[in-house]
Structures are given as structure tokens and as C-alpha cells.
Amino acid sequence: MTSTRYAFIKANWHADIVDQALAGFCDVIPAAQVDVFDVPGAFEMPLLARDLAESGRYAAVAAAALVVDGGIYRHDFVAQAVVDGLMRAGLDSGVPVLSVSLTPHHFQETDHHKAIYREHFVEKGREAARAALMIGQTRAGLNAEKAA
Numbered sequence: 001m002t003s004t005r006y007a008f009i010k011a012n013w014h015a016d017i018v019d020q021a022l023a024g025f026c027d028v029i030p031a032a033q034v035d036v037f038d039v040p041g042a043f044e045m046p047l048l049a050r051d052l053a054e055s056g057r058y059a060a061v062a063a064a065a066l067v068v069d070g071g072i073y074r075h076d077f078v079a080q081a082v083v084d085g086l087m088r089a090g091l092d093s094g095v096p097v098l099s100v101s102l103t104p105h106h107f108q109e110t111d112h113h114k115a116i117y118r119e120h121f122v123e124k125g126r127e128a129a130r131a132a133l134m135i136g137q138t139r140a141g142l143n144a145e146k147a148a
Helices: 014-027 043-055 074-093 111-147
Strands: 004-011 032-038 059-068 098-100
Touching: 004 014, 004 043, 014 032, 014 059, 014 111, 032 043, 032 074, 043 059, 043 074, 059 074, 074 098, 074 111, 098 111
Parallel strands: 004 032, 004 059, 059 098
Antiparallel strands: none
């Protein structure tokens, strides 16, 4: 039997923006089916994503973060490590692990930029939920074909 529960990990950095991805995710998948987990920042997401995926409780795991250029080159390394880690968590566990982790080229702590990214994260959350459902349906179809 396939789980109908979903895990959603969100980084606390820029929570006012990142939390909007969860809102979008729950526009597509009912909040009652979503377990939410907070982590300090993006770098902590892959380990928890792997643990959640391997738990067998979730049909998919989504992880959301905003990794911004704070004037040092480190953000590029963090963003790459996060995306690579999330992909590895999914491949190693066999459970879809979806990234709603964005690294904008230009982000400023202005009301204008914050509003743009809040709206963008809502849509990215919806896209992640639709992807989780689509991957689940496709894999279920493949499994049904194998069983036939």
C-alpha cells in the first residue's frame, strides 16, 4: 500500500518567504496529509529528507529554502550541496525528494523583492505538490504493469 502522507521540510532562514511554499503545497495536497518539519537552514535539509524518506511513512518529501547571496561566495556552495544532497536522498531511498530550494541571482531585503519571492514560493510549492502526485501516479502505474 502506498502512503498518502507527505513530508514538508522548510528552512527557517527567510521563513516569511519560505513558508509560502508550504501554503502553495497545501493548496494542492490537503494540509491534513502533510507533516511539517523545520530546520535551521538549507544545509540541514538533505539529512532530514533522507531520514524521512527512509522512514517509509511518506509518499514524497519536499524541501524548501531560499539561499541568497549575502555578499560572499559561500551561497553557491551551499545551494549546490543542498540540491545534490536532496537528489541523493531521493535516489538512495527510492522515495521522491523534491526541491523548492531557490537561489536567486539578485535578492535584496526590500518589501518589493520579498513580495515577489513570497508569490513565487507559493507557486513553487504548488508545483512541488503536483510533481509529488504525478510521480506517485506514474510509479503506481509502473508497479501495476509489473504485477500484470
